[in-house]
Amino acid sequence: xxxxxxxxxxxxxxxxxxxxxxxxxxxxxxxxxxxxxxxxxxxxxxxxxxxxxxxxxxxxxxxxxxxxxxxxxxxxxxxxxxxxxxxxxxxxxxxxxxxxxxxxxxxxxxxxxxxxxxxxxxxxx
Numbered sequence: 001x002x003x004x005x006x007x008x009x010x011x012x013x014x015x016x017x018x019x020x021x022x023x024x025x026x027x028x029x030x031x032x033x034x035x036x037x038x039x040x041x042x043x044x045x046x047x048x049x050x051x052x053x054x055x056x057x058x059x060x061x062x063x064x065x066x067x068x069x070x071x072x073x074x075x076x077x078x079x080x081x082x083x084x085x086x087x088x089x090x091x092x093x094x095x096x097x098x099x100x101x102x103x104x105x106x107x108x109x110x111x112x113x114x115x116x117x118x119x120x121x122x123x124x125x
Contacts, residue, residue, distance in 0.1 A: 075100040
């Protein structure tokens with residue numbers, strides 16, 4: 001097989017959003033932030049499923065795995081702790097949080113949990 005044929009087998013077209021998401025993930029990782037699962041879908045009907053497939057080439061991710069990852073994540077886990085207790089940090093305490101936690105705290109009205117405690121983003125539509 002020649003190199004041009006081989007390159008065609010190893011090439012895939014991706015959207016600009018996919019490239020941006022990868023770049024942001026690499027940048028966050030480089031800054032020491034924990035990246036596990038960002039977003040699977042903005043389709044809220046998926047929240048009621050125990051397992052979601054995000055494509056034929058990707059393994060299924062169980063809801064329990066996502067819940068565990070959210071709880072273990074230093075940023076998302078912190079927000080979940082505030083949500084579960086209902087005790088929110090005072091404005092002077094927020095400045096001591098990680099930058100990513102501060103962002104999530106600003107968005108907290110759009111970040112509810114489902115009945116199982118899975119954090120999701122409520123879109124404006």
